[in-house]
Structure formats: structure tokens, C-alpha cells
Amino acid sequence: MSKAIVIIYSKPGCCLCDEAKETIMNAGCSEEFQLQEINIEDDPALFQQYKYEIPVVFINGVKAFKYRLTASEFRRKLRRLNKT
Numbered sequence: 001m002s003k004a005i006v007i008i009y010s011k012p013g014c015c016l017c018d019e020a021k022e023t024i025m026n027a028g029c030s031e032e033f034q035l036q037e038i039n040i041e042d043d044p045a046l047f048q049q050y051k052y053e054i055p056v057v058f059i060n061g062v063k064a065f066k067y068r069l070t071a072s073e074f075r076r077k078l079r080r081l082n083k084t
Contacts, residue, residue, distance in 0.1 A: 004033040004078055006059050008038070020057060020065070024057070027072075028075065032082065053066050053067070059077055062081050
């Protein structure tokens with residue numbers, strides 16, 4: 001199985017974003033994905049799209065979470081969305 005691409009849209013100083021990143025990294029499946037963090041403040045279009053919804057987490061291009069997630073939910077969706 002190839003590694004999933006997990007993208008988290010966030011911005012500096014966002015405590016929910018920090019919690020989501022920590023949950024993702026501590027979910028016990030870090031060998032199954034590659035994490036990319038995108039700062040929405042670096043792109044005006046992304047900022048307009050996500051300014052009230054961060055953090056937003058995509059797994060292999062599918063919107064999987066908004067605001068909060070748990071480690072077990074992340075593992076379940078990661079494995080479901082990364083079946084090849």
C-alpha cells in the first residue's frame with residue numbers, strides 16, 4: 001500500500017490546528033501517510049475559502065475533517081481512503 005497524502009489547511013496561532021496536527025502525528029500510523037501543512041494566510045483564495053473552517057484535513061484529496069478529529073477517527077478514515 002502506498003502512503004496517503006494528508007493535507008491540513010491551517011494558520012499560525014490556531015490552537016485547533018495545533019491540536020489536530022498533534023492528534024494526527026500521535027495517531028500511531030505515521031508510517032502510513034505523508035503530512036503536508038498549508039498556511040492559508042499565504043494564499044488569498046485559500047484564506048477566503050477556509051478562514052472560518054480551519055483546520056481542514058484532506059486525505060488523498062477527500063475532505064475528511066473540519067475543526068476537530070480523534071486519533072481513532074483519523075486512523076479509520078486514513079485506512080478507508082487509502083485502499084488501493
